[in-house]
Amino acid sequence: MPSAPVRGRAPYPVGVVHLLGAQDIGLEFPTRHLFTDLTIGINSGDRIGVVGRNGDGKSTLLRILAGRLQPDTGSVVRRRDVTVGMLDQADTLDPEQSVAAVVVGDRPEHEWAGDPRIRDVLDGLLGDLDRRSPVGELSGGQRRRVALAALLAGDFDIVILDEPTNHLDIEGVSWLADHLNRRWRPGDGALVVVTHDRWFLDAVCTLTWEVHDAVVDVFEGGYAAYVLQRVERDRMAAATEAKRQNLMRKELAWLRRGAPARTAKPRFRIEAANALIEDVPPIRDTVQLQQLATARLGKDVVDLLDVSVGYSGDSGEPVLEHVEWRIAPGERTGILGANGAGKTTLLKLITGAVQPDSGRVKTGKTVKITTLSQQLDELAAVDHLRVRELLQTKRTEYVAGGKEQTPAQLLEQLGFGAALLSTPIKDLSGGQRRRLQLLMILLDEPNVLVLDEPTNDMDTDMLAAMEDLLDSWPGTLLVATHDRYLLERVTDQQYAIFDHRLRHLPGGVDQYLQLSAESDSRAGGGDGPVTGGEKGAAEDGRRAAGASRPEPKISAAQARLINKELSAIERRLDRLQTQVATIEAAMLADSTDYTKLGEHNARLEQVRGEQAELEEKWLELSVQVE
Structure with missing residues (x-):
């Protein structure tokens, strides 16, 4: 059974270094409490993805952790000498500076060209830009990439990124994930990222923070693991969460059935997922x-x-x-x-x-044919109407998924509560307007x-x-x-x-x-002249490509030995999973005895640590016999 989320903090292995902590954070806006007595921490080796509904405080939390926003109550404490770099959504670049000056400052080329990190960042994010161009001549997306490059060219203990994949194409997102995975040695540095790109979350993150209802729940793993654990949490929740649970279970079904790359997981985790989705119909x-x-x-x-x-x-x-x-x-x-x-x-x-x-x-x-465009022009002419009034201009019944539904019911599938039906369209958030735009297009059939x-x-x-x-x-x-x-x-x-x-x-x-x-590669890495630093980066890429070539196939005898060891690991993982369930049941029974809870928790962390080591070994061995 997947473990329940830990509210406010996650258990960390012994030996990690605490880098930054927020203690009893409270922040209040005129209409709501955004956070109340929130305690959360960042340790060395953390790779944290932050998810949650728009408006629940993801970006605000990042700004508090980075020291750019002071909470009403509580404090944020950094370990001495810890450096924090943050990319937020504001454009603060000097339009008079050149691209190169923003990224590398006034350092001469012979200095930064010898730095593999800077070469990697320049080639990966700004290969199509003239580095001598003033920032003011660039488009909004290009300026965003320059700001990201300037941050990644620096040397920070903690990197905080707010929607870094915006304005990046698929190649750019893939490069950024690879760069962040190579940026620190295992156990060093820390990353906190807010993004709606779920592939990126799975590729980079080992922890997930879910921001909701003035609290932060911590889940182990990236987006796929978060969905699995959240499904289990929702399964045990009250009946009012039934709709949300079914949606996330369907999401989990796709994660297992629709993406072959995600099936390279230990057998007991696959079986746990299958048990949760066995009654979910095909997507x-x-x-x-x-x-x-x-x-x-x-x-x-x-x-x-x-x-x-x-x-x-x-x-x-x-x-x-x-x-x-x-x-x-x-x-x-x-x-x-x-x-x-x-x-x-x-x-x-x-x-x-x-x-x-x-x-x-x-x-x-x-x-x-109907198009859902990048703009919201379709709603501009009806901004003065309330959502309910706009829906009344459509038919009263539609057939969706074999069932008759009203426009309001269809809108509810997209996250609109009853209260929002009376909201003027001009007062909706960007995400709400986007959902309403999609529904109005679909209602035109x-x-x-x-x-x-x-x-x-x-x-x-x-x-x-x-x-x-x-x-x-x-x-x-x-x-x-x-x-x-x-x-x-x-x-x-x-x-x-x-x-x-x-x-x-x-x-x-x-x-x-x-x-x-x-x-x-055929184009030589770009249309312009290649500098010495760029040649070095190309050589680094060729060496990396050579290093990633598959090794020769192993012999049949070696394969039998590896398969035997895999079977032994799987049996040990099954036993450990049984121990986890037993310990969790004991914790529930002793929920009022804090001494016993501490003993159970220590044992639980020991078992999970052994699980993690065995899973890593299982993955390494399984690659050899694929």
Whole structure:
């Protein structure tokens, strides 16, 4: 059974160094208490992901820990000489400074070019920018990347990041995860990050803080482990949590069934997950969805036939060239590509917002396409209405997932409580407006839905709710996003734009990242001249790539020995898991005896420490026999 979350603090192994602590923190706003008597700590080796609903205080908590905001009560204490670096969402860069000056200061090139960390950061985040350009000439997304690069180029004991994946494409998010995993030796440094990118949380974090209702619950592991533990917590909660529990159980079902990379876990953890989701139906009935979509769409949706398009004023090079794509009824497709590769242009060709320079776009007669754009223009004209009044302009009943539901019931699936129905649209938060925008689009009953970066302003709970709603939607779905988790969650296949061409990716996002890396390698790492520091970084990358090549296959005799050892480890893990359950039952029985509770807790930590060591050994051995 997964362990229950620890409120306010997590148990840490003996020998770690306490870096920073918040003691009895309280913070009150005019309309609510954000935190009350909150005690939380950061230790060396912590890699913490912070999740929670928008408005519950995630960013505020980071600012308190970084010393940028003083709480009303309590205090934050740092260990002597501990340094903290923070990336927040405010843009504070000097527009007159050059990119290089912001990142490396006034250090001469021969100094910073010899620093592998700085070379890695410059190549990973700013390879497409002229480092001599003033910051004031950059776009908002580019300025955000410069600020992130400036922070990562520094040497801090604790790095605090508030939405660092914003404005990063999939390659950038993958690079950032790899950089943070390599930045410190195991057990050194600490990371605290707020992000809605759930793939990133799984790739980087070993602890999860859930901020809710003026408290912080601490869970072991990244997002997938957090979902597993939260499902167990919700299963034991009151009946009023039933809807939330079912949603998270469905999320867990996808984590186990939809992402093969997440199955490389010890057997007893897989069995624990299976026990929780054994009665959860499949995420999507593909055949049924295709039949429904075919009935509404017919055989023809949208065909792109040898389509090319460019923009006037360009140097003659097209944005897209000779694209051939026949979109099928019920198809659920993700579109990948670097920033500026032409993803939005491709979607506009499909919707008819852009006409091709050559070739033809053929649209079926019964096709009704609707786009969830990156902006919120659809709500601008109805800002003066209350949510309830806007819903009254639609039909009174809709069929979703085989059931008749009112617009208010559908909106409840997206996290709107009854009180919000009377709220003026202009007073809704960005995430609430985004959810309302999605619902109003679905209530128009399109049969082709185009999502262009739909995750803006949404927290992890709301993303899960949106995905749950899309699961029961029967039409054709096209998604362009840098959110890898969402892409793998709601689509069944992926295409990518490379060199102005559209390419199918049977291997999904992993294949895209591999092809992108090969393309960068062939291009020599960039279009501009390569400095000595950049050459060194390229050589470091080649050495790292060589180091990551798989070792030769082991012999049959070695494989038998390893499998025997794996079986022994699994039996030991089963026994330890039984001990955990026994100790937890004893703690519950002795809940009023603090002396015995302390003894039980010490024993529990000892058993969990042994579990962690065995799991690590199991993973190392299992890789050798794959």
